[in-house]
Amino acid sequence: MKFKVVMGVLGTLLWLLGLLMLIPLFVSMYYSESPQTFAIAFTITMVAGTIFAFRIEPAKEDWDLKEGFMIVAFGWLAAAIFGAIPFVLEGMTPINAFFESMSGFTTTGATVMVDIESHSRGLLFWRSMTQWLGGMGIIMLFIAILPKLGIAGRQMFRAEVPGPQEDKLRPRIRETAKILWMVYVAISVVECVALYLAGLNLYDAITHTFTTMACGGFSPYADSIAAFNSPVVEGIICFFMFLAGANFALHYRMFYVDKGSLLKDDEFKFYTLIIAIATLSLTLLLFKDHVYDLGTSFRYSVFQVLSILTTTGYATVDFNQWADSGRMLLFIVMFFGGCAGSTGGGIKIVRILLLLRYANRELFKAVHPKAVRIIRFNGKAVSDDVMHSIVSFVIIYFILFFISSGLLTMMGMDVFSSLSASIATLGNIGPAFNLFGPMANYNLLPFMGKLLLVLNMWIGRLEVFTVMVMLTSAFWKK
Amino acid sequence: MKFKVVMGVLGTLLWLLGLLMLIPLFVSMYYSESPQTFAIAFTITMVAGTIFAFRIEPAKEDWDLKEGFMIVAFGWLAAAIFGAIPFVLEGMTPINAFFESMSGFTTTGATVMVDIESHSRGLLFWRSMTQWLGGMGIIMLFIAILPKLGIAGRQMFRAEVPGPQEDKLRPRIRETAKILWMVYVAISVVECVALYLAGLNLYDAITHTFTTMACGGFSPYADSIAAFNSPVVEGIICFFMFLAGANFALHYRMFYVDKGSLLKDDEFKFYTLIIAIATLSLTLLLFKDHVYDLGTSFRYSVFQVLSILTTTGYATVDFNQWADSGRMLLFIVMFFGGCAGSTGGGIKIVRILLLLRYANRELFKAVHPKAVRIIRFNGKAVSDDVMHSIVSFVIIYFILFFISSGLLTMMGMDVFSSLSASIATLGNIGPAFNLFGPMANYNLLPFMGKLLLVLNMWIGRLEVFTVMVMLTSAFWKK
Ligand SMILES: [K+]
Ligand SMILES: [K+]
Numbered sequence: 028m029k030f031k032v033v034m035g036v037l038g039t040l041l042w043l044l045g046l047l048m049l050i051p052l053f054v055s056m057y058y059s060e061s062p063q064t065f066a067i068a069f070t071i072t073m074v075a076g077t078i079f080a081f082r083i084e085p086a087k088e089d090w091d092l093k094e095g096f097m098i099v100a101f102g103w104l105a106a107a108i109f110g111a112i113p114f115v116l117e118g119m120t121p122i123n124a125f126f127e128s129m130s131g132f133t134t135t136g137a138t139v140m141v142d143i144e145s146h147s148r149g150l151l152f153w154r155s156m157t158q159w160l161g162g163m164g165i166i167m168l169f170i171a172i173l174p175k176l177g178i179a180g181r182q183m184f185r186a187e188v189p190g191p192q193e194d195k196l197r198p199r200i201r202e203t204a205k206i207l208w209m210v211y212v213a214i215s216v217v218e219c220v221a222l223y224l225a226g227l228n229l230y231d232a233i234t235h236t237f238t239t240m241a242c243g244g245f246s247p248y249a250d251s252i253a254a255f256n257s258p259v260v261e262g263i264i265c266f267f268m269f270l271a272g273a274n275f276a277l278h279y280r281m282f283y284v285d286k287g288s289l290l291k292d293d294e295f296k297f298y299t300l301i302i303a304i305a306t307l308s309l310t311l312l313l314f315k316d317h318v319y320d321l322g323t324s325f326r327y328s329v330f331q332v333l334s335i336l337t338t339t340g341y342a343t344v345d346f347n348q349w350a351d352s353g354r355m356l357l358f359i360v361m362f363f364g365g366c367a368g369s370t371g372g373g374i375k376i377v378r379i380l381l382l383l384r385y386a387n388r389e390l391f392k393a394v395h396p397k398a399v400r401i402i403r404f405n406g407k408a409v410s411d412d413v414m415h416s417i418v419s420f421v422i423i424y425f426i427l428f429f430i431s432s433g434l435l436t437m438m439g440m441d442v443f444s445s446l447s448a449s450i451a452t453l454g455n456i457g458p459a460f461n462l463f464g465p466m467a468n469y470n471l472l473p474f475m476g477k478l479l480l481v482l483n484m485w486i487g488r489l490e491v492f493t494v495m496v497m498l499t500s501a502f503w504k505k
Numbered sequence: 506m507k508f509k510v511v512m513g514v515l516g517t518l519l520w521l522l523g524l525l526m527l528i529p530l531f532v533s534m535y536y537s538e539s540p541q542t543f544a545i546a547f548t549i550t551m552v553a554g555t556i557f558a559f560r561i562e563p564a565k566e567d568w569d570l571k572e573g574f575m576i577v578a579f580g581w582l583a584a585a586i587f588g589a590i591p592f593v594l595e596g597m598t599p600i601n602a603f604f605e606s607m608s609g610f611t612t613t614g615a616t617v618m619v620d621i622e623s624h625s626r627g628l629l630f631w632r633s634m635t636q637w638l639g640g641m642g643i644i645m646l647f648i649a650i651l652p653k654l655g656i657a658g659r660q661m662f663r664a665e666v667p668g669p670q671e672d673k674l675r676p677r678i679r680e681t682a683k684i685l686w687m688v689y690v691a692i693s694v695v696e697c698v699a700l701y702l703a704g705l706n707l708y709d710a711i712t713h714t715f716t717t718m719a720c721g722g723f724s725p726y727a728d729s730i731a732a733f734n735s736p737v738v739e740g741i742i743c744f745f746m747f748l749a750g751a752n753f754a755l756h757y758r759m760f761y762v763d764k765g766s767l768l769k770d771d772e773f774k775f776y777t778l779i780i781a782i783a784t785l786s787l788t789l790l791l792f793k794d795h796v797y798d799l800g801t802s803f804r805y806s807v808f809q810v811l812s813i814l815t816t817t818g819y820a821t822v823d824f825n826q827w828a829d830s831g832r833m834l835l836f837i838v839m840f841f842g843g844c845a846g847s848t849g850g851g852i853k854i855v856r857i858l859l860l861l862r863y864a865n866r867e868l869f870k871a872v873h874p875k876a877v878r879i880i881r882f883n884g885k886a887v888s889d890d891v892m893h894s895i896v897s898f899v900i901i902y903f904i905l906f907f908i909s910s911g912l913l914t915m916m917g918m919d920v921f922s923s924l925s926a927s928i929a930t931l932g933n934i935g936p937a938f939n940l941f942g943p944m945a946n947y948n949l950l951p952f953m954g955k956l957l958l959v960l961n962m963w964i965g966r967l968e969v970f971t972v973m974v975m976l977t978s979a980f981w982k983k
Contacts, residue, residue: 092872312915355914355923359907382900389897393974394570418896419867422860425903429837436833437790442921442938445833460920496871 033097038080040102040169044109045072051113051156055149065149068112075109093502095182099166100493103485106132106165110157117150122477126469129481131157132165133488134370136244136340136457137480139470143249148230151247155234161488162241162370163211163275164188171204186493189367189375191417196276210279211370215240218267225259239267242371244340244457251342251465258326261343265333272337273298274368293405294366294377298336301363301376305332309356316350335360338372340457340465347464354460361450372455372487374424378417381409385418416492423491428453431483438476452483511575516558518580518647522587523550529591529634533627543627546590553587571980573660577644578971581963584610584643588635595628600955604947607959609635610643611966612848614722614818614935615958617948621727626708629725633712639966640719640848641689641753642666649682664971667845667853669895674754688757689848693718696745703737717745720849722818722935729820729943736804739821743811750815751776752846771883772844772855776814779841779854783810787834794828813838816850818935818943825942832938839928850933850965852902856895859887863896894970901969906931909961916954930961 052065107129114124123139130137131154140146146154160168166187184200196203215236222232231247238245248254252264270278273295280288289295309328313319319327327344334341335357346357364373384402391400402409428449435445440462447459448469458465469480486494496502530543585607592602601617608615609632618624624632638646644665662678674681693714700710709725716723726732730742748756751773758766767773787806791797797805805822812819813835824835842851859882866878880887906927913923918940925937926947936943947958964972974980 092874096871350914351918351920351923352911352914355911355920358920359911362907385893386897386900386904387977389893390901390970390974390977391979392893393574393970394977394979396570415863415867415870419864422864423868426864429840433830433833433837436828436830440829442829442833442836445829446924492868492871496868499865499868499872501869501872 029091029094032094033101034079036098037101037105038076038078040098040165041072041076041079041105041109043169043172044106044165045069045076047156047160048072048113048153051149051153054152055147058148060147060149064113064116064147065153067116068109071112072109092182096186096493096496096502099183099186100485100489100497102166102169103132103161103489106157106161107481107485110153113150113153117146122474123470126477126481127154128157129484130457131155131243131245132161133455133484134158134161134241134243134338134372135452135455135484135488136238137452137459137463137484138245138457138468139472139477141468141470143247148247152230152234155237155243155245155247158241158243158245159215159237162243162271163208167204168208170201171208187489189365189369189372189490191367191375191378191381191413191420196279206279207275207368210275211240214267214270214278218263221263221267222260225257225263227255227260231255235264236267239264239339239341240271240370242268242271242337242339242365242369242455244334244338246341249466252330253343261326261330264341265330268333268337268339268341269302271339272333272365272369272371274366275370276368291405294380297380298366298376301360302332302336305336305356305360309353312352312356313349316352331357332360335456336363336371337365337369338454338456340451342458342465345464345466347458347460347466358447358450358460361447361454361456364454374421374454377404378421380404381414381417382421385414420491423495424453427483427486427491431479434479435476438473440472440476448480449483452480453487455484455487507569507572510572511579512557514576515579515583516554516556518576518643519550519554519557519583519587521647521650522584522643523547523554525634525638526550526591526631529627529631532630533625536626538625538627542591542594542625543631545594546587549590550587570660574664574971574974574980577661577664578963578967578975580644580647581610581639581967584635584639585959585963588631591628591631595624600952601948604955604959605632606635607962608935609633609721609723610639611933611962612636612639612716612719612721612816612850613930613933613962613966614716615930615937615941615962616723616935616946617950617955619946619948621725626725630708630712633715633721633723633725636719636721636723637693637715640721640749641686645682646686648679649686665967667843667847667850667968669845669853669856669859669891669898674757684757685753685846688753689718692745692748692756696741699741699745700738703735703741705733705738709733713742714745717742717817717819718749718848720746720749720815720817720843720847720933722812722816724819727944730808731821739804739808742819743808746811746815746817746819747780749817750811750843750847750849752844753848754846769883772858775858776844776854779838780810780814783814783834783838787831790830790834791827794830809835810838813934814841814849815843815847816932816934818929820936820943823942823944825936825938825944836925836928836938839925839932839934842932852899852932855882856899858882859892859895860899863892898969901973902931905961905964905969909957912957913954916951918950918954926958927961930958931965933962933965 048065048069052062055065056062110132111124111128114127115121126139164187166183170184196206218239219232219236222235234247277288277292306329309332310324313324313328314321330343331346362374363379364375365371367375367377388400388402431449432445435448444461444463448463451457451459463469526543526547530540533543534540588610589602589606592605593599604617642665644661648662674684696717697710697714700713712725755766755770784807787810788803791802791806792799808821809824840852841857842853843849845853845855862880866880869878909927910923913926922939922941926941929935929937941947
């Protein structure tokens with residue numbers, strides 16, 4: 028293991044992070060808040076980056092897979108740790124700050140803040156901004172901005188980007204990363220303008236754009252999107268959650284290559300189908316079990332389904348108060364997640380779709396044992412390697428889900444709180460049920476419980492393998 | 506589809522079932538109860554069998570896979586329906602009787618009886634006996650007893666026997682079925698004697714042997730095994746649950762081929778390991794969260810872990826009253842199940858083991874992408890076909906689990922009741938949590954809820970594929 032190389036790249040990454048902290052510094056100054064928080068955080072991060080990068084090795088092409096995994100995994104860990112400094116400086120305990128920061132960068136949106144509105148405008152801006160950075164990916168940003176990383180860049184890209192297969196928009200990974208970040212910025216600008224025109228002030232428009240486009244879900248308001256109580260704002264956010272939960276490479280293709288790219292994509296079709304079915308079902312359940320009229324049932328359903336399926340985690344109603352049929356539906360939706368190449372988390376639609384095709388093939392083969400049937404995606408045969416990685420992903424995902432749930436009950440949480448909090452953090456969704464509903468927070472957890480969920484968020488955002496390989500003996504053998 | 510062939514075999518199966526009803530008839534007479542119940546049930550079943558078999562076709566070798574699946578699936582359905590007649594004759598509603606009978610044959614052990622002890626000795630004997638018949642398998646009994654079925658027999662054997670791979674004890678499937686049934690009978694006799702020597706009367710010894718050896722879990726007493734309050738009885742039952750949850754082919758080999766066959770088997774080792782880890786963990790949790798001393802914690806733990814893991818479903822304590830840490834542990838154990846070739850249900854240990862090895866291979870390949878690594882079981886490479894069937898099994902299993910859970914919440918059940926009742930019936934375990942604890946029953950469910958769980962038990966006992974293939978269009982196409 029070339030630790031010096033790893034340290035060097037992490038140092039550069041910290042410089043980038045430090046520079047980004049200047050933005051909330053300006054926000055603080057604009058609102059006449061003390062610039063001290065972000066000035067100190069900036070200084071510490073830059074100094075740490077310099078110490079890390081002090082002995083950087085020039086031969087980047089020399090990297091092995093292992094260094095790539097380490098850089099991505101520890102890059103995210105470092106971002107969460109240094110990103111937590113402003114929270115500590117505003118009086119949060121170190122574990123709470125770490126939780127909030129990891130929840131930000133991983134776009135989970137689970138919070139330990141008891142009184143969100145009591146925090147400074149600058150800090151809440153940073154909190155939303157960490158999600159936006161984490162949404163398209165800090166490593167991807169790094170690849171897009173910094174000089175060529177060659178093969179190492181591609182491997183790091185794969186270790187961070189959501190989904191089983193990358194979409195090679197360009198032969199060079201740096202170009203691809205640049206394009207994806209630009210599409211992300213462009214759509215963000217459009218959402219921000221739309222929200223501003225819908226009546227939000229610039230601060231609210233920017234912070235909510237950050238957390239919509241990242242499928243993040245943080246809001247500077249405890250009541251989340253319910254705070255605005257506006258159908259227009261909800262409609263805009265629904266639309267952009269829908270976009271953010273779909274594949275950004277396809278958004279690019281739609282504009283520059285082929286207008287029909289989205290509609291031709293198996294995953295996007297299945298994503299839309301799931302949203303339609305879940306929304307319809309939930310509408311009927313809410314109408315049947317609650318006092319809402321049909322229109323209100325639909326309004327709540329479409330927003331909550333989009334929010335949970337895309338793993339954003341906003342709420343326009345305390346869905347934790349619903350009857351168990353509605354809560355169960357949302358709980359099940361938590362296992363789906365966004366599309367590959369989106370900013371959403373979870374298992375991802377393409378994996379679910381391919382697993383369904385896999386199981387369907389086996390049912391077919393039970394009746395026709397000698398028939399050869401190929402699993403296809405967008406008309407092309409899916410390779411065995413891809414299927415192996417999908418199946419293994421889901422196996423490990425469920426193992427982690429059960430272990431995490433078991434550990435939470437040992438800390439005194441009830442069964443459904445534990446199950447839902449585990450999937451809500453592994454899937455980077457945020458809100459869960461019972462103790463951890465959308466209008467509640469995770470502050471009541473003991474230290475170890477917070478640490479466990481931080482681990483879930485980290486593992487979940489990096490698509491399981493990036494972190495889990497470091498637990499194998501093969502990783503550490505020469 | 507050769508419906509006449511299917512009908513013919515089902516008719517023969519009903520004759521066998523009818524004849525077996527003579528046994529509870531004698532029990533009723535011994536206890537001076539009215540022989541009417543079983544006399545009528547016997548008559549109806551024999552007459553129905555005759556009508557079904559009236560136009561039996563002689564060319565059995567002519568069967569296709571589809572006929573085999575239909576015979577097995579509808580054979581079990583027919584057994585559950587005709588086996589329900591005695592329950593109806595003793596005053597249960599048709600749906601309750603069907604539920605109880607299906608729960609019996611599938612060795613689930615979930616009950617809708619509100620006051621178990623109020624029923625006749627004969628009926629409770631039949632109730633336990635259905636489990637014993639279903640444990641080793643009614644189709645397997647059929648294959649063992651009736652004239653040669655040739656290739657069709659092998660396929661039917663595969664469609665019923667638990668686990669992804671059959672153990673060919675003999676080249677001829679009929680011989681294999683005979684051996685397995687004989688081993689089953691032999692171990693049952695030993696348990697019965699042991700229980701009798703431990704102080705149980707013959708009736709209790711036989712009925713509990715029936716339901717231990719089948720991993721069934723029915724008891725003529727509402728308090729289940731807690732009714733005896735005897736450490737010796739518990740110890741005996743633990744030992745035989747442990748045997749019944751292991752592979753009967755290995756039991757045979759141990760006696761006649763190789764004394765070390767069990768200890769050399771990967772699945773048996775993993776089965777033992779899981780029991781050890783779960784028992785130890787549960788002991789500590791119970792000791793920590795409850796008023797039990799360490800000895801009592803262990804006594805409760807080992808029994809409940811064995812009961813749930815082997816999918817027997819007995820209880821010596823109302824584990825539904827425990828803290829959520831203990832309940833969650835048992836809930837997670839519900840997803841494991843017995844060994845392949847055992848009488849236990851669930852996903853099965855061998856599948857879990859091979860999925861772990863599958864995921865582990867992928868983690869290895871993430872670091873060494875070009876390395877070739879083979880998944881092995883007992884030293885031999887596992888074929889792709891077997892892995893495909895295992896993965897598909899688990900995919901379908903979880904889909905059914907989530908659908909069933911969702912439907913139960915729509916009928917007003919709470920989340921954990923729904924989740925646990927779904928896995929408890931799909932896995933043929935029996936007792937669940939919250940509304941459906943081991944000292945409660947399933948009677949409060951609405952009609953549709955009972956029907957849903959009957960479906961779960963049926964699908965679960967036949968290892969998912971046998972029933973699910975009939976839902977595909979490929980099955981019904983010419
Ligand atoms: K989120
Ligand atoms: K059972």
